[in-house]
Amino acid sequence: MSTNRKLRLGVLASGGGTNLQSIVDQCQALKIDAEIVLVLCNNPDAGALQRAEKAGLPNTCINHRDFADRQSFDRSVVAALLKADVELVVLAGFMRIISEVFLDAFPQRIINIHPSLLPAFPGLQVQQKALDYGARFSGCTVHFVDNGVDTGPILAQAVVPILAEDTEETLSARILQQEHKIYPHAIQLIAEGRVTIEQRQVRIAYAEKSETALINPPL
């Protein structure tokens, strides 16, 4: 067990929380030098809340429906994160747009995972979009959050092939497998203090080739 102080994570989720679970598992297995100090959901029915409860993690729901606008919701979320001394905000299926209020409170300290190889297919329902386009590959991207939609500097990506028989469900599942690998890995790179952003390029100190560009086992 590392004696280093651990990176304090706040994980935000709106849904089932499988990406949260992969981070919980890696923290518990001491594979990453981080600890989740708050799980925050905007939706009281989020499965992520139950996962947090089960793992014995501090968790809270701040329901966006209780707020008049995005800024006041974000101010409340930021207050909860600051109170828990969160150092890195990890969006794990958090279905709310992040406002400037939030970005200003955690500059270059908010990361997201997106189920496509950005800049291809930003936005929603992107697995279906990749199928409809007839792309031969898709994947997932861990990126820093900026004020655009899925436009921030890229930390890590993983590729998966798209197969002729794929449906939205099978492709999503194949991508999700990779999400569960690269998201904890990207968090560990930050925990190790090896990540810097130059312009919009994310540099990893002492990187192995395979650390930020993962390929699903060869076809």
Next chain:
Amino acid sequence: MSTNRKLRLGVLASGGGTNLQSIVDQCQALKIDAEIVLVLCNNPDAGALQRAEKAGLPNTCINHRDFADRQSFDRSVVAALLKADVELVVLAGFMRIISEVFLDAFPQRIINIHPSLLPAFPGLQVQQKALDYGARFSGCTVHFVDNGVDTGPILAQAVVPILAEDTEETLSARILQQEHKIYPHAIQLIAEGRVTIEQRQVRIAYAEKSETALINPPL
């Protein structure tokens, strides 16, 4: 040696012609059931013309500067291709926009290769754009040509990683290696009569998983 009739290719190039060369080599090695019946350049200095000459292939230059507009240039190109009984038009670094005149003459019979994983990074100087964006992967795409810029249905793609130390030159070279593999391969799929287009998805009959989604050797 196959006794089947060979698919008649017209290859259009503006530059050095390394993609032309990879097709010439595969045809000569009888790896693809196709023959190049015309190499056509818009630029009298194109290295592709010398490669064609050396390989003993029919070749011609139609200089776009001799024409008043794109349509009249395209009509002349189409006439040359039809005269040579070309069945499939293969753009290999052909730096001219294809007009409707040309598209109408060879419906779903014009293919192009582009040095990115479309729909990411259409247009020009795309290797530098991928580097500037901080993407972790790029690659190349063989697609049917439609009336957009690099928007047509995708036949095959290959992925390569982007490395921290990459320059435009090293990345371009890594992608080009894959271009030389997937372009002849895509031509062979058409020669075998296995390719159909539904909506914008290109279906390959009896496809192996690896036939249209190639990954550069694992990292």
